[in-house]
Amino acid sequence: MAGPDRMTIEEVVQKVLRDEHADVIRESVRAVAAELMEAEVSQLNGAELGERRPEDRATQRNGYRPRRWDTRAGEIELQIPKLRQGSYFPGFLQPRKRSEQALVSVVQQAYVCGVSTRRVDQLVESLGLRISKSEVSRIAGLLDEQVSAFRERPLEGRCPYVFVDAKIEKVRDGGRVARKCVVIAHAVHETGRREIIGLDVGAAETEAFWTESLRGLVARGLVGVQPAISDAHPGLKAAIARVLGTPWQRCTVHFLRDLRGHARRDQHDALGAVIRSIFTAETGEQARQRVRDAVSQLERRIPKVAALLEDAEPDVLAFYASPAEQWPKLRSTNPLERFNREIGRRTDVVGIFPDDASVIRLVSMLAIEANDEWLVGRSYISQKSMSTLMTPRPEEKPPITEEKEVELLAA
Structure with a gap:
């Protein structure tokens, strides 16, 4: 149990995943909801999507129909499967059910704490579904697949x-x-x-x-x-x-911070003015001349800074090889x-x-x-x-x- 000065896992995910970052959570809730609907429909008609089992089928799929779903993660456009015989309506859309809250909570916790098959299993039970352990594991791995696809995508x-x-x-x-x-x-x-x-x-x-x-x-x-x-x-x-x-x-921003670490506090403002003037020069040659002038000026007062500046000259001025209008966006x-x-x-x-x-x-x-x-x-x-x-x-x-x-x- 969380102590008085510690947050529960629900409080952590609520604070970590604020409203302004709901887009990915909303998309993940949509993806998990789609998997749950497919599992539920497969149970009703006796066959998986695309599976050929004519002797065991109770009915057949007949496309999808759109439906908007208001959730704590925002409005989601669902594609609800249709059946040729009978009707299907997702259990988590039934009125007065708390399953929507549970679904959003599972997705949020998955991002912060990892995907737990046990949590997904509990969610499925709360929806009144009976699906196999392999289906539960597949749904649990859905979010990690999205992350892997993002990290491994071709550039x-x-x-x-x-x-x-x-x-x-x-x-x-x-x-x-x-x-x-x-x-x-x-x-x-x-x-x-x-x-x-x-x-x-x-x-x-x-x-x-x-x-x-x-x-x-x-x-x-x-x-x-x-x-x-x-x-x-x-x-x-x-x-x-x-x-x-x-x-x-x-x-150049981190470089200036490093230089200030070798100077007294009362020297920081003057040092900053000298170094920043180098990075706002109108040409690369002018910047290199300002480096030489700064080194001569600093050798007497802060020799360590002068040596560091002289050694770093080619690295901190490399951006001058790019077009001039891009310099402010490339130097840090x-x-x-x-x-x-x-x-x-x-x-x-x-x-x-x-x-x-x-x-x-x-x-x-x-x-x-x-x-x-x-x-x-x-x-x-x-x-x-x-x-x-x-x-x-x-x-x-x-x-x-x-x-x-x-x-x-x-x-």
Whole structure:
């Protein structure tokens, strides 16, 4: 029993899955309801959907009819199976039944705590159904199948910009609570829209872990990456070079925070003004000159910061190789910050996750919603601006050899 200062599991899921994140829950409730109706109709007519058993059939299916269903997760459009002889009406739609509440509760708990066959079995009993254990297990696995489909989907088209970030969450592992790394890969597609393309959980931030995560993205079709943007996570820069073979843009926001860690508090404002002026330069050459000026200025007062800035110059200025109108959106991992805050708001409520799968399930739910929102919203970068990345720049054109020059003159 939960103590006075602890929440029950129902209170946890209610707080984790707030109304503004009801879309995925609503879709999952619809999918589970559809499976329950199919199981109930199969029991009535004596055969599964598409199964040929003429000697055992009591009746046959006859298409579907739509019906709206108001639930705690929002309005759902159901497709209710019809029968050639007799009629069918889902048990969970009967008036004065609490089964709708139970169905929503099971789906919510599944996202936070994992899919439990026992919970689904209890739900089926509350609906008055008698279906096999294998059917119960299949329905229980439906939600995990949705998450797997999202994480394993093929990546289509080019993704010129990839942002990678990581969060630390507490997860039970082998009888102890471990701090695990949740990796989120976010890309800007060649059309200019944003998309979360990858989620992973690992025991530690190592080069081997990052390499495996990036190889998984490449195996699913990630191509065309020009710079990859991230914080200076251990081993990530080497993994990007090895797997993607692309330049690395170090997040300028995190870089400034790191520099401030080597300065006195009363120096933070002045240091911030100097560093930010570098990232707002009008050209790459001007930015490099400002780095040299800043290093000369800081060597006397904060030599450690001057050395760090000088070493990091190529990494923090890599975004200047992209079109100028895109610079503000490429120099940091800020595009992921809002999504990370949303994850933190949910995971803080859970506290300690029971296993890796429960972390992936909850983060995937939020990622699916974010992708849906970005798909119908404004592009992160205009398609016109992105099109400049698909054509070679003047300096990238192959040089004209002497033989070709003679051919051109002769023509």
